[in-house]
Amino acid sequence: MTTPPSPQNPAGTGTKSEAAPPLGRKAAKVDRLAELMGERRDDGHGAGVWREALARMRRSPMAISGAVIVTVFVLVALFSPLIAPYSPTAQTWGAEVFPNRNVFVGPRAENLLGLDNLGRDQFSRMVIGARQTLLVGVVATLVGFCVGALLGGSAGAAATLGGAWGRRFDNVVMRVIDMMLALPTLLLAVTVAALVGPSLTTVMIAVGVAQIPIFARLLRGAMISQGSRDYVLAAQALGVRKRRIALAHILPNSMGPVIVQSTLTLATAIIDAAALSYLGLGNPDPAFPEWGTMLADAQRFLSSAPSLAVYPALAIIVTALGFTLLGEAMREALDPKVRK
Incomplete structure (x- = not known):
């Protein structure tokens, strides 16, 4: 049965079932939000920011160098019991060493x-020590990341969408963070370690607490910046809940800078953990x-056996350098101002 002529169908041909259905409201909302968030949906999937960043990092010599150093360090730390030829605590060759007479074996x-x-075999101790260094760095970074993200995310969400009450909550949280930032990172870590007592767990907690304000301020600032974007206004206009x-x-959309900072913080955590152990708080x-x-034990023999201090010092420097190079490459790859 044909339809009569109408303004929508001037020719008066075709059936009602042949009319093209309009675009669904839900699909239109998704496309509009995706457009406002800067995603290209020409192929139906969108261009992932992390995928583009990974492609840029593959072409970056800095990212490749950092990734190689970090990969070697992680593999050595994970498989250290298989790599170490001897026990790190066994004084097998104690009769060949006479520190009082400056007699060492190279x-x-x-x-x-x-x-x-x-x-004791220095190579075995270096390899086993890599596992402890990785453990301290990762756990300390996770402590700072989790607590800092919780505080910074809560403050950022409250400041962006919470109204007057949210701004008051944000002020209280950030004043606490400012007091933590008033102390230097290493001094704050030393204070916590001295209060709790020397142990490996103390080092993890102390270094992690010192990193909390960095993550909190970074995530809060990123969330406030994202809160003024067009896609947030569009979501509010569509009636989406503030919590959602x-x-x-x-x-x-605010986690990118925080993830990059966690990579850089790993390098700082490794250095701070080594400093606390050097001070006798490990x-x-x-x-x-x-x-x-x-490194602390070797300072007594710097004149007679400098290699005892050189090896752990180089390991700390190279490992921190690897994480720093990787973090800087990630930051540049995700920064829209330096994208090529």
């Missing part, structure tokens, strides 16, 4: 990096290998 076939002042806007839209057992503790 690199040789059975000991690649020589022996320490107690006749904060958790499903603002928070995910593992109280001096026989257990940790790069900071090894």
Whole structure:
């Protein structure tokens, strides 16, 4: 049955079932939000920001160098029991070393990096110490990331969508963060470690607490910046709940700088953990290998056996450099101002 002529169908041909259905409201909303958020939907999938950043990092010599260093460090730390040829605490060659007479054993076939002042294999201690360094760095960064993201995310969401009450809550949280930032990072970590007592767990907590204000301020600032974007206004106009806007839209789009900062913080955490161990606030057992503790023990023999301090110092520097290069490359790849 044909339809009569009408303004919508001037020719008066075709059936009602042949008329093209209009675009669904839900699909139109999704396309509009995607357009406002800067995603291209020409192919139906959108261009992922992280995918584009990964493609740029593959062409960056800085990113490649950092990734190689970090990968080697992580592999050595994970498989250290299989790589270490000897026990790191066994004084197997103690009779060959006489620290009082400045007699040390350097690199040789059975000991690649020589022996320490107690006749222990230096290479085995370096390899096992990598696992402790990685553990301290990762756990400390996770502590700072989780607590800082919780405080900063709550303050950022409250300041953006919470109205007058939210702004008051944001002021209270950020004043606490400002007081933590007033203390230098290492001094705050030393204070926490001195109050709790020397142990490996103390080092993790102390370094993690010192990183909390960095993550909190960064995430709060990113969320406030995202709160003024067009897609947030569009979501509010469409009647989306404020809690959903904060958790499903603002928070995910604000995590990029925080993730990049976590990579950079790993380098700082490794250095701070080594500094606390150097000051005697780390593992109280001096026989257990940790790069900071090894560096502290070697300072007595700098004139007679400088290699005992050079090896752990180089390991700390190179590892921190690897995480720093990788973090800087990620920051540049995600920064719209420097995208090419």
